[in-house]
Amino acid sequence: MDKATRLHYLEAMGIDVWIPRTSMPLPEAAAESVDAEGPAIEAEPSAPATETDDWNLLQAEVSACRKCGLCETRKQTVFGSGNKQADWLLIGEAPGQSEDQQGQPFVGSAGQLLTEMLRAIGLTREEVFIANILKCRPPGNRDPKADEIAACHDYLQRQRALIQPRIILAIGRIAAQTLLNTDAPLSRLRGKVHNLEGTPVVVIYHPAYLLRSLIDKRKAWMDLQLAIKTYKEFKG
Ligand code: URA
Numbered sequence: 001m002d003k004a005t006r007l008h009y010l011e012a013m014g015i016d017v018w019i020p021r022t023s024m025p026l027p028e029a030a031a032e033s034v035d036a037e038g039p040a041i042e043a044e045p046s047a048p049a050t051e052t053d054d055w056n057l058l059q060a061e062v063s064a065c066r067k068c069g070l071c072e073t074r075k076q077t078v079f080g081s082g083n084k085q086a087d088w089l090l091i092g093e094a095p096g097q098s099e100d101q102q103g104q105p106f107v108g109s110a111g112q113l114l115t116e117m118l119r120a121i122g123l124t125r126e127e128v129f130i131a132n133i134l135k136c137r138p139p140g141n142r143d144p145k146a147d148e149i150a151a152c153h154d155y156l157q158r159q160r161a162l163i164q165p166r167i168i169l170a171i172g173r174i175a176a177q178t179l180l181n182t183d184a185p186l187s188r189l190r191g192k193v194h195n196l197e198g199t200p201v202v203v204i205y206h207p208a209y210l211l212r213s214l215i216d217k218r219k220a221w222m223d224l225q226l227a228i229k230t231y232k233e234f235k236g
């Protein structure tokens with residue numbers, strides 16, 4: 001199923017269509033808007049070599065980034081890890097202490113629970129891609145600030161454009177609100193399928209929250225079930 005068809009289905013099913021926070025068009029969206037005369041011109045995926053170049057460039061840019069104040073306090077940037085061609089893109093909030101030390105996302109106790117949550121739906125960390133809204137740790141794990149999110153957002157947009165996932169899991173309130181450009185509380189965002197430029201987005205509880213709360217485990221499981229169901233429906 002191509003992106004336009006998926007978008008059409010999402011709209012037909014009455015699923016919310018969200019406008020992303022930044023207006024930078026994705027390369028594919030730009031290609032689709034070209035008014036081609038004569039035989040239909042297919043938007044060719046870029047050659048693998050170019051994609052690797054783009055990916056390496058992006059990774060190098062992030063590791064040298066000084067676009068916001070977090071560059072002063074981070075030990076190292078956390079670009080993200082996993083399969084660059086993953087169907088599943090998981091997006092968390094920001095690195096914590098362990099991530100800042102190791103340079104990898106979700107490696108602390110919340111990360112271990114996330115690994116288990118993935119396992120519960122038959123996925124390994126190697127087959128998904130895991131990234132964060134912010135690539136650098138906010139001191140003391142405070143919430144990201146709006147200017148930090150704005151400064152960092154382009155990197156995630158580019159990761160998303162290169163990976164072209166079939167489903168996005170927004171992990172926790174900050175990731176969900178940022179991706180869906182809304183102030184709605186998590187309780188209103190989870191439990192349904194959102195649409196980010198043709199890619200379905202399912203919001204799940206943050207594992208750090210689940211570790212602190214005993215009450216929501218059943219709802220957390222329902223979120224994962226919704227994710228799997230959505231993936232199967234939109235896999236094409
Ligand atoms: N919490 C997050 O949101 N991301 C991480 O990488 C680790 C903990």
Ligand code: SF4
Binds near residue numbers: 135
């Ligand atoms: Fe750059 Fe993002 Fe790190 Fe800020 S959080 S310094 S924008 S990589």
